Amino acid sequence: xxxxxxxxxxxxxxxxxxxxxxxxxxxxxxxxxxxxxxxxxxxxxxxxxxxxxxxxxxxxxxxxxxxxxxxxxxxxxxxxxxxxxxxxxxxxxxxxxxxxxxxxxxxxxxxxx
Amino acid sequence: xxxxxxxxxxxxxxxxxxxxxxxxxxxxxxxxxxxxxxxxxxxxxxxxxxxxxxxxxxxxxxxxxxxxxxxxxxxxxxxxxxxxxxxxxxxxxxxxxxxxxxxxxxxxxxxxxxxx
Numbered sequence: 001x002x003x004x005x006x007x008x009x010x011x012x013x014x015x016x017x018x019x020x021x022x023x024x025x026x027x028x029x030x031x032x033x034x035x036x037x038x039x040x041x042x043x044x045x046x047x048x049x050x051x052x053x054x055x056x057x058x059x060x061x062x063x064x065x066x067x068x069x070x071x072x073x074x075x076x077x078x079x080x081x082x083x084x085x086x087x088x089x090x091x092x093x094x095x096x097x098x099x100x101x102x103x104x105x106x107x108x109x110x111x112x113x
Numbered sequence: 114x115x116x117x118x119x120x121x122x123x124x125x126x127x128x129x130x131x132x133x134x135x136x137x138x139x140x141x142x143x144x145x146x147x148x149x150x151x152x153x154x155x156x157x158x159x160x161x162x163x164x165x166x167x168x169x170x171x172x173x174x175x176x177x178x179x180x181x182x183x184x185x186x187x188x189x190x191x192x193x194x195x196x197x198x199x200x201x202x203x204x205x206x207x208x209x210x211x212x213x214x215x216x217x218x219x220x221x222x223x224x225x226x227x228x229x
Contacts, residue, residue, distance in 0.1 A: 033216055045216030056215050087115050104156035
């Protein structure tokens with residue numbers, strides 16, 4: 001079990017609504033990444049935060065946004081929810097750099113109806 | 114852009130038999146390579162990684178993987194599988210040039226089924 005915790009574990013939202021997902025990093029980790037995993041697919045990189053700044057982003061529209069706080073915890077916000085946003089959202093924490101391991105949380109299962 | 118291909122969507126192996134899961138990547142240079150495992154309802158756990166050096170890397174749970182530059186492959190192997198190995202397996206890459214900020218690019222996964 002990793003030290004990365006995500007909340008909530010499940011939630012259901014209506015199309016057009018907004019949602020905030022939360023992630024607490026493993027102690028000592030200063031980098032947080034978020035991934036979207038649709039059913040039957042591999043995770044897709046949404047963005048990464050380092051020292052409270054977004055320093056990398058995948059192919060996701062601006063309605064996907066995030067925050068990283070001074071304690072390195074993070075939020076993922078999604079506005080104007082669409083049905084296709086239904087997925088498992090995974091948070092990963094790590095130390096900055098390439099030669100480090102990313103530790104994943106158990107994810108938040110979002111269902112948009 | 115880099116991509117990862119896992120050709121086998123499902124693989125069924127008898128308990129005690131050997132296992133090989135295939136992974137091919139497409140990238141202009143040597144990326145950093147990873148294998149993750151995901152059990153139902155769980156997050157991802159790192160099995161092993163390759164950054165440089167010896168092309169045969171050992172991981173947790175008795176897994177190993179071999180990097181073959183000429184084939185752009187990073188196949189995962191285990192000599193004898195256990196029922197607890199049943200899970201989804203993902204190969205992933207991260208480009209060296211991005212300094213890690215480009216995130217991991219994952220394959221679509223291989224679902225491993227263990228039969229008694």
